[in-house]
Structure formats: C-alpha cells, structure tokens
Amino acid sequence: MKAPRDVPTPLLESLKSLGLTKYEALVYIGLLRTAGATATEVHEISGVPRASVYPVLDRLVQKELVSVSHTTPKRFAAIPPDQGVENLMRRIESDAQSARTALDALYREKGPESRGDQELIWTIYGEENIKTRLAEMFKSAERSVELLATGDLLQRSVLSLLDPVPGSVPVEIVTDHWTGEQPSRFRLHLLPLAALCETPFLAKKLLPYERSGVFLVDDTRALLWMEGAEGQPSALYSESAGLVLFVRRHITTVMEWAKAAVQ
Amino acid sequence: MKAPRDVPTPLLESLKSLGLTKYEALVYIGLLRTAGATATEVHEISGVPRASVYPVLDRLVQKELVSVSHTTPKRFAAIPPDQGVENLMRRIESDAQSARTALDALYREKGPESRGDQELIWTIYGEENIKTRLAEMFKSAERSVELLATGDLLQRSVLSLLDPVPGSVPVEIVTDHWTGEQPSRFRLHLLPLAALCETPFLAKKLLPYERSGVFLVDDTRALLWMEGAEGQPSALYSESAGLVLFVRRHITTVMEWAKAAVQ
DNA sequence: TAAATGTTGTTGCTAATATAACAACAAGGT
DNA sequence: ACCTTGTTGTTATATTAGCAACAACATTTA
Numbered sequence: 041m042k043a044p045r046d047v048p049t050p051l052l053e054s055l056k057s058l059g060l061t062k063y064e065a066l067v068y069i070g071l072l073r074t075a076g077a078t079a080t081e082v083h084e085i086s087g088v089p090r091a092s093v094y095p096v097l098d099r100l101v102q103k104e105l106v107s108v109s110h111t112t113p114k115r116f117a118a119i120p121p122d123q124g125v126e127n128l129m130r131r132i133e134s135d136a137q138s139a140r141t142a143l144d145a146l147y148r149e150k151g152p153e154s155r156g157d158q159e160l161i162w163t164i165y166g167e168e169n170i171k172t173r174l175a176e177m178f179k180s181a182e183r184s185v186e187l188l189a190t191g192d193l194l195q196r197s198v199l200s201l202l203d204p205v206p207g208s209v210p211v212e213i214v215t216d217h218w219t220g221e222q223p224s225r226f227r228l229h230l231l232p233l234a235a236l237c238e239t240p241f242l243a244k245k246l247l248p249y250e251r252s253g254v255f256l257v258d259d260t261r262a263l264l265w266m267e268g269a270e271g272q273p274s275a276l277y278s279e280s281a282g283l284v285l286f287v288r289r290h291i292t293t294v295m296e297w298a299k300a301a302v303q
Numbered sequence: 304m305k306a307p308r309d310v311p312t313p314l315l316e317s318l319k320s321l322g323l324t325k326y327e328a329l330v331y332i333g334l335l336r337t338a339g340a341t342a343t344e345v346h347e348i349s350g351v352p353r354a355s356v357y358p359v360l361d362r363l364v365q366k367e368l369v370s371v372s373h374t375t376p377k378r379f380a381a382i383p384p385d386q387g388v389e390n391l392m393r394r395i396e397s398d399a400q401s402a403r404t405a406l407d408a409l410y411r412e413k414g415p416e417s418r419g420d421q422e423l424i425w426t427i428y429g430e431e432n433i434k435t436r437l438a439e440m441f442k443s444a445e446r447s448v449e450l451l452a453t454g455d456l457l458q459r460s461v462l463s464l465l466d467p468v469p470g471s472v473p474v475e476i477v478t479d480h481w482t483g484e485q486p487s488r489f490r491l492h493l494l495p496l497a498a499l500c501e502t503p504f505l506a507k508k509l510l511p512y513e514r515s516g517v518f519l520v521d522d523t524r525a526l527l528w529m530e531g532a533e534g535q536p537s538a539l540y541s542e543s544a545g546l547v548l549f550v551r552r553h554i555t556t557v558m559e560w561a562k563a564a565v566q
Numbered sequence: 567t568a569a570a571t572g573t574t575g576t577t578g579c580t581a582a583t584a585t586a587a588c589a590a591c592a593a594g595g596t
Numbered sequence: 597a598c599c600t601t602g603t604t605g606t607t608a609t610a611t612t613a614g615c616a617a618c619a620a621c622a623t624t625t626a
Contacts, residue, residue: 104429121406139317143384166367
C-alpha cells in the first residue's frame with residue numbers, strides 16, 4: 041500500500057475551483073495512482089478518514105470521476121484525468137450557459153438608460169474588459185477617433201479593434217514605432233525616434249509605462265490604458281468634460297511637440 | 304431605489320459553481336440592474352448587509368466583474384454578463400488546464416500495469432464515459448467485434464465509434480431497426496420486426512430498455528449499456544470470463560432465435 | 567461658529583452553514 | 597472469536613453570512 045504522500049496545494053485549489061471538495065480531490069488523486077482499490081485502500085492511500093471515504097466516493101461516482109465494481113467489497117477506479125476533468129468542465133460550462141442567459145435577461149431589463157457614466161471616471165481591470173470597452177467606443181464613433189499609444193500596445197492589442205470604426209470617421213494615430221507599410225485608412229503621426237533617444241526623460245513622460253495609451257473618441261469619451269510592469273492592466277474611462285479636455289490637450293501637445301522636434 | 308427583489312435560486316447555484324459566493328452573486332446581479340451605484344445603494348438593491356458590501360465589492364473588482372469610479376463616494380458598475388461570465392470561465396479554464404497536466408503526471412506514473420480489470424465488473428456512469436470506454440474497446444479489437452443494440456442507440460451513439468476498428472476484424476451487428484443502405488463494412492443481422500410485434504413480451508426481454516446494447520470484443524471484453532427511462536445512462540464493463548461467457552451466449556441465442564423466427 | 571445630523575468606509579464580533587474528522591456499531595466473512 | 601466492510605451518529609473546524617459599533621468626513625441647522 042502506498043503512502044498518502046502529500047499533494048501539492050495548488051492542485052487542490054485548482055480542483056476545488058472545479059467544484060470538488062478537499063476530500064474529493066484527495067480521493068480522486070489517490071485513485072489515479074492505483075487500479076481498482078477498495079474503500080479501505082482508498083482511505084489508506086488518500087489519508088481521508090475511512091468513514092468519510094464512502095460518501096466521498098458516492099459523490100465522485102455521481103460526478104462521473106470514478107467507476108465502481110460489482111464485487112464485495114466494492115472496488116473503485118478513477119476515470120482518466122483528461123476525461124474526468126472534461127466531465128467536470130461540462131457541468132460548469134452548462135452552469136455558465138444558464139447563468140449567462142439568466143443574467144442577460146436581467147441586464148437588458150434596465151436598458152441603456154441614464155448612463156451614469158456622465159461625469160464619472162471609471163477604472164476597469166483586466167485586458168479583456170478594457171478591450172471590450174475600447175471596441176464599444178470605436179464602434180460608436182461619429183466624428184473623430186484619436187489615439188496615442190506605444191507601438192507595442194498598438195500592434196498587439198488595439199489595432200484589430202479599429203476595424204469597426206465607421207468609414208466616414210477620421211482616425212488619427214500617434215505612436216513611437218510602426219512596422220509595415222503606411223496605412224491608408226489612418227492618419228499616422230510618428231514620434232521622431234531620434235529626438236526620443238536624445239531625451240529619454242521626455243520619452244518617459246510622453247509614454248510613461250511599457251504598454252500604455254490614450255484614446256479619445258468624438259471629443260467626448262476618453263480612455264487611458266495603463267499597465268504597470270507586473271500586475272494586470274487597468275484603464276480609466278470617462279466622459280467627464282474635465283478629463284476629456286485634459287486628454288484633448290495632451291494629445292495636441294504631443295503632436296505639436298513632434299512637429300517641432302522634426303524640424 | 305429598487306427593491307432587493309428575490310433572485311431565482313438556480314441562478315445563485317450556477318454562479319456559485321462559477322466560484323462566486325452568495326453575496327458576490329447577489330451584489331453582481333444587483334449591479335446589473337442599475338448603472339453606477341454607491342456602496343450603500345448596492346446594499347439596498349442587493350439586500351446584502353451594508354458592512355459586508357465593501358469586501359464583497361473588492362472581491363468582485365478583483366474578479367473583473369465590476370468597475371469602480373474615482374469619485375467620493377466610490378461608484379460601482381457591473382461588467383456586462385457575457386463578458387463577466389467569460390472572465391470567470393477564463394480563470395476556471397486555466398485551473399482546469401493546470402489540474403489536467405498535474406493529474407496526468409500522477410496518472411502516468413503508475414503505468415497501465417496490473418489491470419485490476421481482470422475479474423471485476425465495473426459500472427460506468429455518464430454517456431461520455433461509456434463512449435470513451437467503448438472506443439477503447441473497439442480500437443484494441445484484434446479478432447472480433449459483436450454488438451446487439453437498439454437501433455436508436457446504435458445510430459445515435461455507437462455507429463460513429465466503430466470507425467477505429469481495425470480493417471481485418473469482422474464486425475457483427477444485431478439490431479431491431481436499420482435505416483439507410485446495407486453497410487458493406489459490417490455483417491448486419493436484422494431482428495424480424497413482424498415477430499417482435501407479435502410477441503412484445505419477447506421484444507422487451509431481448510432489448511429491455513429504450514436505449515440499450517450489449518458489446519463483445521475479442522470474446523474477452525464485454526460492455527452492457529443500459530439506460531433507464533429517466534436518469535443518466537450507465538454501463539457494466541468486464542473482462543471476467545463468467546460475464547463474457549454469459550454475453551457470448553446471449554448474443555448467440557438472439558441470433559439463433561432471429562434465424563428461426565424468420566423461417 | 568458650533569452643535570446636530572447623516573453618510574461613508576472600517577473593524578470586530580456572533581450566527582449559520584458546509585466541510586472535515588472521529589467514535590461506535592451492525593452485518594458478514596474468515 | 598476475530599477482522600473487515602459499510603453505516604450512523606456526534607463533534608471539530610473553516611468558510612460564509614449577518615450584525616453592531618465607530619471614526620472620518622460632509623451637510624445642515626441653530
């Protein structure tokens with residue numbers, strides 16, 4: 041009989057978030073290391089109290105993670121991991137689906153009324169969320185789209201979001217680095233690299249972090265994308281006149297400075 | 304201010320299985336029905352105690368389900384449901400991935416040694432699990448594949464699994480119903496419908512449930528697929544000589560009976 | 567201006583629930 | 597008689613839920 045050798049905690053955490061309890065995880069892991077064990081053997085291998093093993097095994101069978109033999113005493117075997125994890129995911133995915141539809145019903149109920157967004161500044165966490173918001177902004181553009189972003193951010197995350205901008209709306213892009221040909225769709229302003237290198241201090245000021253950007257749509261909606269070196273990215277979004285004005289000025293200033301430096 | 308109108312419990316359950324606590328679910332749902340609420344308003348809308356609202360909102364921000372405004376007092380807004388659920392699923396999916404690899408490492412450690420399968424009869428729950436096991440059986444067939452199944456089960460779940468059967472292995476199929484042309488790949492035995500209708504009692508005996516089947520590979524591995532009217536399907540699998548013999552006889556008997564009835 | 571009021575955000579404590587762990591025992595097999 | 601299996605309670609322990617009290621700050625009112 042094998043020792044109840046200890047199990048890495050991160051694995052336990054992962055399994056918990058898939059809906060297993062600690063015991064269920066321990067028993068399943070234990071069973072993976074054997075082939076057909078009795079309840080008592082499961083107890084010995086997993087370190088789970090013998091009396092607790094029975095209900096736990098019942099639940100695991102219910103969750104389609106183990107199969108049972110028709111002998112006395114009963115013997116138990118684990119379903120292979122990929123199959124088993126998929127079984128768990130299927131349940132969760134179905135929950136996600138029903139939650140999605142139920143929540144969506146509630147969400148639509150309120151309609152897009154009084155966008156409290158008006159004078160507030162929102163912080164959005166997570167790249168996905170930021171990109172979704174940016175996409176909304178771009179799609180709803182009516183008069184202008186201006187953006188000032190590091191080449192990195194621009195190419196990797198933002199450029200693909202620009203497709204839905206209506207054809208009649210001019211798009212102005214200011215960046216420090218551009219690979220590929222000049223795009224006809226956008227008006228491109230390249231920050232003079234030479235000047236940037238001469239004054240790294242200034243470069244830092246204009247494009248402070250590794251990946252960062254400033255986005256302005258219709259002179260009414262602004263988004264500031266900032267990404268600390270380590271953590272997840274976050275962004276500020278606002279329709280506040282004050283912040284919009286500030287962004288407005290910032291972009292203009294940078295463009296003016298770029299023109300001056302080029303001369 | 305809206306009432307903390309009660310929330311359907313199944314929705315709460317779904318959200319719990321996505322890793323939210325009851326309070327987190329209530330607050331998120333509450334936020335979906337407004338646009339930018341203060342902590343106190345969240346408390347009123349969701350029915351969650353005001354003091355509890357703060358830690359809960361913190362966690363929701365962490366989980367990328369709500370965004371925060373930079374005002375005093377802070378205001379909170381929900382990320383749209385589909386986006387939010389996707390954010391939750393991303394975490395879970397990543398947990399599933401790491402669990403899969405970690406478990407697989409453990410699983411391989413033991414190798415396919417001492418197949419305890421030898422003399423045991425296993426019950427397998429869930430259609431996916433059964434199909435996986437059937438696929439394994441078919442793929443490893445070396446001498447013969449025989450199956451006796453209701454037409455329904457055959458066409459909907461089993462037929463597609465037969466592809467991996469090695470070309471040199473003969474496949475015998477006994478069923479009550481077959482649509483489409485005669486397959487060249489298999490040897491097909493149709494149970495005489497007329498006789499079946501005359502003796503519904505017998506029909507029930509031979510193919511007891513709605514969807515059921517008996518599968519025999521190489522005269523050494525047998526699987527009995529049974530499906531109660533309501534619950535999830537289950538199956539018996541065995542390499543036990545006794546059970547295999549029994550299945551062997553059963554299939555032969557049915558085929559003999561069919562021949563006799565036809566005359 | 568100063569007291570009165572009200573709201574926000576915190577802290578700490580208690581209650582309820584789900585999970586974990588143990589003790590005891592009946593049934594059956596050796 | 598002994599040991600093992602499977603079952604049933606009962607007791608811890610951890611997580612979550614719910615409450616009360618308070619300091620900080622702003623707004624009103626005398």
